Amino acid sequence: MPFNFCPRCGGELVLREKDDGRLRPVCARCGYTLYANPALAVGVIVTDEQNRVCLIERGEEPRKGFWGLPAGFMEGDESAEEGAVRECLEETGLEVALDGLHAVYSYQHATRNTSGLLILYRAHIIGGEPRAGTDTTDVKFFAADEIDVGLLAFHTHREALEKWRAEFA
Numbered sequence: 001m002p003f004n005f006c007p008r009c010g011g012e013l014v015l016r017e018k019d020d021g022r023l024r025p026v027c028a029r030c031g032y033t034l035y036a037n038p039a040l041a042v043g044v045i046v047t048d049e050q051n052r053v054c055l056i057e058r059g060e061e062p063r064k065g066f067w068g069l070p071a072g073f074m075e076g077d078e079s080a081e082e083g084a085v086r087e088c089l090e091e092t093g094l095e096v097a098l099d100g101l102h103a104v105y106s107y108q109h110a111t112r113n114t115s116g117l118l119i120l121y122r123a124h125i126i127g128g129e130p131r132a133g134t135d136t137t138d139v140k141f142f143a144a145d146e147i148d149v150g151l152l153a154f155h156t157h158r159e160a161l162e163k164w165r166a167e168f169a
């Protein structure tokens with residue numbers, strides 16, 4: 001159980017079996033049930049006019065020094081599409097327009113007891129200049145045969161790029 005105290009009243013959380021048969025943290029004081037819903041992440045496969053893919057070198061843990069697609073967690077006041085465009089601008093300096101949904105991936109971090117959903121769009125550049133941004137140390141474009149999947153930070157990004165290679169390279 002990743003949390004010990006109720007986010008609503010600060011009371012102690014205890015594990016109780018709920019109607020659906022799952023053990024869930026429930027507040028012993030106010031009865032609030034803490035649901036461990038997946039985090040929502042959004043990102044983009046951005047290609048340039050030579051059909052090369054934009055990847056970023058990660059400057060932060062987890063997987064610092066590995067490469068990945070521009071992606072990050074959605075804010076509560078934006079759509080998935082807005083979040084994907086925002087994350088790309090923050091991490092690469094590039095303004096992009098989305099071309100459609102690429103794929104959706106579920107992931108689990110067993111060691112950190114978290115899970116998430118990654119929504120990826122394909123996109124093209126409409127402005128800006130590539131530069132390392134927040135949480136990134138480099139931004140580069142790679143042709144399909146230049147991408148070293150061993151240097152990618154996350155298995156979801158590997159799967160997404162393999163799907164892109166099969167369909168668009």
Ligand SMILES: [Zn+2]
Nearest residue numbers: 006009027030
């Ligand atoms: Zn409570």
